[in-house]
Amino acid sequence: MDDTRWLTPDELRAWTRFVAVVELLPGILDSQLQRDAELSHFEYFVLAMLSESPQRTLRMTGLASATNATLPRLSHVVSRLEKRGFVERTACAEDRRATNATLTDAGWRKVVETAPGHVETVRENVLEPLTEEDVADLDRVMGRVLAKLDPEHRFNAAVTRTD
């Protein structure tokens, strides 16, 4: 009945630590951004993805897939960002079903002024305690896991590409 392949002690310890970090990290990122920019990490991520896109514009579907959001979720978030003046919706010329989300100048400035604090948080909490070799190992290991979780390389498409 029980043909479960349980984790070895080494695997268990690695997994336990990993899942702890996965639980803790979002809270760290969210609270710094919330405090300093009144942005959730996801909202910041949406703005950042747009800021790196040609014309600072992406289709809703493309943006959803790049941020791993469902379309309904993204639609709500973009509505909020639109109310705050950071994003603009424009009709898509080629396909009248589609909607383009464009980063406004105010949105661009928001990203520019928010990024340093965010980077500092990442550096302090994640990169700082790591050696150069650790960073290389992290990159390799996460690359392998990511290949499993996101084989299509949809997530964060602008930056993640290996090729």
Next chain:
Amino acid sequence: MDDTRWLTPDELRAWTRFVAVVELLPGILDSQLQRDAELSHFEYFVLAMLSESPQRTLRMTGLASATNATLPRLSHVVSRLEKRGFVERTACAEDRRATNATLTDAGWRKVVETAPGHVETVRENVLEPLTEEDVADLDRVMGRVLAKLDPEHRFNAAVTRTD
């Protein structure tokens, strides 16, 4: 004005992949547990922490800190689990302000029958794509990050301990 220490290309790539995994993993864990056991990952985690504790019992405060939950959040979750018969609240004898949360027999059975599927999901999505060396590196790197994020070793106290 801009004395930000930006990320090097290597750091950026490692971070980008890491944050992608951090975004994707909770959804994977949640949906498997929701589908197979009607439990969120957090609910499962609460039950699992209790199952590993002496007398299958923990104070609310201790359970909150071990699961990185605020007390209000935990209180609500325990209420739900109590309604479903998996957990019982009992008054604490030594400190009448305190409440003990105890895993019931039904809760224990729930953990026992849910664990294999969960472990299988973890194995398939995280451990499978990794070599033995990768697992060791993951353990080391996460240990270092965790030491920064959770210096008190409160999270998952039963298993994470190094000593």
Next chain:
DNA sequence: CCCGATTAGTTGTTGATACAACTAACGCTA
């Protein structure tokens, strides 16, 4: 022994996400 401060926990409200249902537009085929 009593009063302020702290600790433990619960409850209510507000905001965000998931899920489902819906509208609108495209595209293929007959």
Next chain:
DNA sequence: TAGCGTTAGTTGTATCAACAACTAATCGGG
């Protein structure tokens, strides 16, 4: 060009988490 299936996006509802306010019990001086 009519109709069916698919794709793009929005809107409404139910659930869960964060935050604040609250109650109750303990602790630590005077």
